[in-house]
Amino acid sequence: MKKSIIYISVTKNTELLAQTIEKQLSDVIYVGAPAEEALEADVVFVGFWAQAFACPQPIKDFLAKLDNKKVFLFGTAQLNQTLGQHRVSVHAGLFQHAVVQL
Numbered sequence: 513m514k515k516s517i518i519y520i521s522v523t524k525n526t527e528l529l530a531q532t533i534e535k536q537l538s539d540v541i542y543v544g545a546p547a548e549e550a551l552e553a554d555v556v557f558v559g560f561w562a563q564a565f566a567c568p569q570p571i572k573d574f575l576a577k578l579d580n581k582k583v584f585l586f587g588t589a590q591l592n593q594t595l596g597q598h599r600v601s602v603h604a605g606l607f608q609h610a611v612v613q614l
């Protein structure tokens with residue numbers, strides 16, 4: 513089963529997640545920014561960071577192109593600050609089908 517990992521990341525938090533996911537997978541055909549090539553996979557891992565309480569537009573545009581794919585969303589956000597330290601939250605979830613054979 514072919515997999516692709518597309519993500520966007522500015523300060524590399526989401527990129528670190530993408531790299532970590534990639535290490536756990538086999539048959540990965542594409543890793544990087546949203547691209548048509550990624551659509552050839554059966555399972556698409558989509559990573560993004562919270563931007564102004566929303567998903568960045570390039571990711572929304574990519575998600576709109578997905579059809580009949582298993583999609584695993586992951587992302588990071590800086591939801592709060594504790595004692596002056598920035599805490600980055602990590603979120604992930606599998607959509608469309610509950611089980612994916614990795």
Ligand SMILES: Cc1cc2nc3c(=O)[nH]c(=O)nc-3n(C[C@H](O)[C@H](O)[C@H](O)COP(=O)(O)O)c2cc1C
Pocket residue numbers: 520521522523524525526527560561562563564565566588589590591592600
């Ligand atoms: C312009 C900007 C807007 C952001 N907006 C939010 C937000 O609305 N909610 C939130 O929880 N984090 C927000 N963040 C924090 C980022 O989502 C968080 O730092 C994320 O891990 C960055 O991912 P990256 O390192 O992959 O770029 C914002 C950061 C920036 C720079």
